[in-house]
Amino acid sequence: MLIEFRVKNYKSFKDECVFSMVAGKDNSLPDNTFQAGKHTLLKAAAVYGANASGKSNLLKAIEFMRDFVLESADPTKSRPLGKIDTIPFLLDNHSDEEPSEFAIVFIHGEKQYEYGFSVDTKRIHEEWLFVTEPSDPKKPNPRPQTWFTRSWDDEAQKYDWKFGSLLRGAKVRLREETLENSLFLSKAAYSNHPQLLKVYEWFALFLKLHKQKDLGPHRTAKILHDKQYAPIRNMIVDLIKKADLGISGLSAKEKKFSPNEIKFPDEIPTKERERFLKHMDEHPQYDIKFEHKGSEGSATFPLEWESEGTQRLFALLGPLLDTVANGFTVCLDELESSLHPELVHFVIEFVHKWYPENKAQLIFTTHDTTLLDNELFRRDQIWFTQKLKNGSTDLYSLLDHKARKGEAWQKGYLSGRYGAVPIIERFES
Template sequence: DRVWKFGPNFQSERGQRKVWQESTRDNALFLSTAIQLNNAQLRPAFEWLTQRLIVLPPGMDMNPLLSIELLKTEDGLKRVMDFMRVADIGIDHLELREEDPPAPLAPPPGMMRLNIQLGLPPGVVPGPNKMLRLLAWHKRKDDGEDVAFDIGDESDGTRKLFEFVGGLLRAMDTGATICIDELDRSLHARITRFLAELFQQPHNPNNAQLVFSTHDVTLLDQDLLRRDQVWFIEKDAQAGSRLCPLLDYSPRKGEALERGYLKGRYGAVPLTGALES
């Protein structure tokens, strides 16, 4: 049986709580039920969870269509290119071409990725009755000539960064919170650091947040993260996972966190043994 508890600040008309409770199905949340029944007090919490919290589980990337949409306007293209240039990945400019498809295209199910093939050349994604080809232009060092690559021919890290840019800029605009598992997957350590720095700087006026897991120990740097921003996952005796804050270990201000972690001072390091011959 469910146990219902309400805080003193939760307001409702007489009898409304009982209606909301009885209307909440076993496979539904009280929060969504109350919103459907026009509870105004809970709406800000509901909208934050549904519109301003973005969670990317393992193996799922940001929707690249957010980045592609930005390329369709002059201001959006400038924002994307400013982001990519600061990341210093060598792309001079991006071009989105609209072409007639060789045959009618159906959008792929689920979240689109730029490297989905659909029998088309790399970097081609379907639009409404059109085929959108995304080209990354590079300037050749020896003669200064511009050379174009389909985005699908770029490295995993470059494609992933492009997938991220639209969602990250939207989060910065709306003050959203993005949770990403293994942020450093396919990304150079300097790019991962750049993404973490992005949410720390003054040009984050709406207080967007980035919550991420990583194996990149170079991010354990007090010049980048405050001590209260770092948490560790450690296996317990039952092989379960335990989340503990860095502050539990009372690190000093200015302490070399990366060195301390690798020495096992904060736990959460794998215990490796020797291979038997």
């Protein structure tokens, strides 16, 4: 469960910007929040902004952090002198010489973790992990404990390491084996360090990033087909029906695949053939059918006959239900892509209300101003990115603007009251 994310000197983010999923003191729309330890967290957050204002860069910053945690010590990808592909702010004379900084606070299991690092294209400059144990009657307000810190000493050309007493295991060996361009957390996870593997697990399994336009139907089709997903499968059918698309039923059958049916050109190497066949075996194709009922009978149509909006909704529902059922945090760029505004409302209401005990989170970018509705969202769930005069991105919430509860948010946003809208020079006749 995400509590907070911070980024500095990455792409359009010059100064530190903080994105928070902690609910404010406002007690409106309680279905939109859930309790996690001492925190009241938000189930969803929408990020608005003009084109090129930096809203997608927020998700790209989260994605960079996650991918770097997962891959920086991957023996199949890491190289002793490998360049790190971070991109600092480039519209001034000094930021490109400074490291980019990322930090995240989240809850996994019962513990709260604060993890972060600063990095340039050559090395990790700093890395840290602080852990807060859950409260109990003896310790109602536990303090964060340092598990490790790592800081580059430019003069000595080496790291200053500190380990807390609560971090056990082969710390010295792992420290010596960690390269300058690799994270200690990643190295420890690849070495199966039990405590740090748990931290790595959250990034690997519980933090998801998707682009709406890249979502295909296969995840949803797999859920419909496989028996292990029976509860979620029934929910997909129910939700498709509730969306009032004229669909009365749907099914997905795996297409049988035989390697003998594929005829490769002679010039294709054997290894490439084996790799392709393995991919086909691990990623089965599905025959997806939708049932429609009319006044005089019913008919079954393939997925490709459905509208683009229906296809998008179908592709979205699988990952979305997976998120809700498993308590994932999912980031989605351009939620409304090819979806009617009513369907977008439908998706948001599902996240807020379908599972009252739901501890999943949806963070998405959007241009859909119909979502600026105080019956759908709280003020602390609406975020904006604004491009400043120096070309950098400012990030703030509607709560920061002190918008009133009963205020017409859509009208206020479109009129420029909250910023984050394009400034366009009009053509003159």
